[in-house]
Amino acid sequence: xxxxxxxxxxxxxxxxxxxxxxxxxxxxxxxxxxxxxxxxxxxxxxxxxxxxxxxxxxxxxxxxxxxxxxxxxxxxxxxxxxxxxxxxxxxxxxxxxxxxxxxxx
Amino acid sequence: xxxxxxxxxxxxxxxxxxxxxxxxxxxxxxxxxxxxxxxxxxxxxxxxxxxxxxxxxxxxxxxxxxxxxxxxxxxxxxxxxxxxxxxxxxxxxxxxxxxxxxxxxxxxxxxxxxxxxxxxxxxxxxxxxxxxxxxxxxxxxx
Numbered sequence: 001x002x003x004x005x006x007x008x009x010x011x012x013x014x015x016x017x018x019x020x021x022x023x024x025x026x027x028x029x030x031x032x033x034x035x036x037x038x039x040x041x042x043x044x045x046x047x048x049x050x051x052x053x054x055x056x057x058x059x060x061x062x063x064x065x066x067x068x069x070x071x072x073x074x075x076x077x078x079x080x081x082x083x084x085x086x087x088x089x090x091x092x093x094x095x096x097x098x099x100x101x102x103x104x105x
Numbered sequence: 106x107x108x109x110x111x112x113x114x115x116x117x118x119x120x121x122x123x124x125x126x127x128x129x130x131x132x133x134x135x136x137x138x139x140x141x142x143x144x145x146x147x148x149x150x151x152x153x154x155x156x157x158x159x160x161x162x163x164x165x166x167x168x169x170x171x172x173x174x175x176x177x178x179x180x181x182x183x184x185x186x187x188x189x190x191x192x193x194x195x196x197x198x199x200x201x202x203x204x205x206x207x208x209x210x211x212x213x214x215x216x217x218x219x220x221x222x223x224x225x226x227x228x229x230x231x232x233x234x235x236x237x238x239x240x241x242x243x244x245x246x247x
Contacts, residue, residue, distance in 0.1 A: 051236075054233075055116075055118050058118055058121075058122065058229055058233070059118065059121065059163055061225070061226075061229070062121055062122060062125045062156075062159055062226065063156055063159045063160040063163055064156030064157070064159075064160060065160065069221075069222075069225050072225070072229065073225075073228075073229070073232075076229055076232050076233060077232070079236065080232060080233075080235065080236045080239075083236055083239070083240070084236075084239055084243075087239060087240065087243045088243075091243065
């Protein structure tokens, strides 16, 4: 989703109003909070990081470097959950886009 | 490398888990043979330290993530993991009077630990596989 066309399309979809990003609580009409597209990109990076952490946790477990099995399970579970959440978010976005495209002009 | 292999099976971590499962089941049979030979005169208990072998194999490669040194290489070059063979050594506990050195408490404890590790590894493998499967089968609404 670092694709430029996707980001610019998302920004176009938002319209001219201020964007409700993660930190934009005080709203002046031209406040620059993180845009929705940036939030999405950050979330995808985070999901990727979680997957890599889970892989490292599995490696450590197999090589005997960790004596806490629950840490490995938790790391893998977090990665799995974050991934499934992202999948559903993607589904909803696609559904919303299709809904918009179906609008009769 | 075939497309399916490249897409689905080119991670190094599942191969690592599979290798460790092989080692653990080998270790299980060694431990049970130790236990069944508890009264055999002159029998020395043996064991394998697969975790040290795996640690060495992982450490020598740095990270196990796919990193190719030439464009012609696709997929992990994890042959040094796949080629690991079990390396049994003899336990050096004190021998009883008939030359047998099987320590039953130690062997039972090792067996319990091995089973826990085995079950945990199998569960991790299933969980990881279900993540990939959910990527394949989650369909957006049409």
